[in-house]
Amino acid sequence: MKKYTNLFFDFDDTLYDTHRNSEEALKDVFSLYQLDRYIAEYQIFHKTYWENNVRLWDLYAQQKITLTQLGIDRFKNPLSTLSGNKDNFPKDEFFLEINSKFLEICSHKTAVIENAKELLIYLRDKGYKLHLCSNGPHDIQYKKLTSSGLKDFFETINLSEDIGYNKPSIHFFEYVINKIGASPKNILMIGDNYNTDVEGGMKAGLDTVFFNQANPDFIPPQPPTYTVSALKEITNFL
Numbered sequence: 001m002k003k004y005t006n007l008f009f010d011f012d013d014t015l016y017d018t019h020r021n022s023e024e025a026l027k028d029v030f031s032l033y034q035l036d037r038y039i040a041e042y043q044i045f046h047k048t049y050w051e052n053n054v055r056l057w058d059l060y061a062q063q064k065i066t067l068t069q070l071g072i073d074r075f076k077n078p079l080s081t082l083s084g085n086k087d088n089f090p091k092d093e094f095f096l097e098i099n100s101k102f103l104e105i106c107s108h109k110t111a112v113i114e115n116a117k118e119l120l121i122y123l124r125d126k127g128y129k130l131h132l133c134s135n136g137p138h139d140i141q142y143k144k145l146t147s148s149g150l151k152d153f154f155e156t157i158n159l160s161e162d163i164g165y166n167k168p169s170i171h172f173f174e175y176v177i178n179k180i181g182a183s184p185k186n187i188l189m190i191g192d193n194y195n196t197d198v199e200g201g202m203k204a205g206l207d208t209v210f211f212n213q214a215n216p217d218f219i220p221p222q223p224p225t226y227t228v229s230a231l232k233e234i235t236n237f238l
Contacts, residue, residue: 010191021109038083048078071099107143168200
C-alpha cells in the first residue's frame with residue numbers, strides 16, 4: 001500500500017505560471033493606465049513592483065494585511081516611491097481599480113508551469129486524490145483554474161479567503177485535513193514557497209515537496225521530505 005493517498009498542491013508558481021502571466025498583465029496595465037505619468041522607465045517600475053509584491057504577499061501570509069490592502073499597495077507603493085510628482089497623487093480607489101483590472105487580465109492568461117498538466121494526469125491516473133491549497137483570492141483563483149484547464153483535476157479547492165486562515169497557519173492545514181478526513185501521515189504537501197507551503201505543511205505534520213526552481217542556492221533551514229527543481233521529478237517518488 002502506498003504511503004500517500006492525498007496530495008495537497010499550491011497553485012501559483014507551482015502549477016499555474018503566475019509570474020509569466022503577471023508579467024504580461026503588468027505591461028498591459030502600465031500602458032492602459034498611462035503609469036508612465038509617474039515613472040517613465042517601465043523597467044525601473046517593474047523591478048520595484050516585484051520587490052514590493054513579494055513583501056506584500058509575505059505580510060498577507062502572516063495575516064498582517066488584508067487582500068484589499070495588498071491590492072492597493074501592490075501599485076501604490078512602487079508608484080509613490082518612484083514618482084517625483086507628489087502633488088495630486090491618486091487616491092486609493094485608483095489603485096484598487098488598477099489592481100482589479102490587473103487581476104482580471106491575469107485571470108484569463110493560460111500559461112502553466114512546464115509539465116504541470118502531465119503531472120496531474122499521471123497522479124490522477126495513479127489513484128491519488130488531489131487537493132488545491134492556495135492563498136489567492138476566491139474569484140480570481142477560480143477564473144485562473146478554469147482558464148488554465150486545471151480545475152477539474154482537484155477533488156477539493158481550498159482557498160484562504162474562504163477558510164479564514166492563510167498558509168502557513170496550522171489552522172489552514174487542519175481545516176483541509178479535517179475536511180477530507182485523511183490522516184496527516186498519508187498527505188503530501190507540494191509547493192514552491194518554502195515559508196507558506198513547506199514550513200506550514202511540516203508544522204501540520206505533513207511530509208512536503210519543495211518545488212525550488214527559482215532559487216537553487218537556497219538552503220532550507222529545515223529540510224523538506226523531498227526537493228525538486230522540475231515538476232516531472234515528482235514522478236520519481238510518486
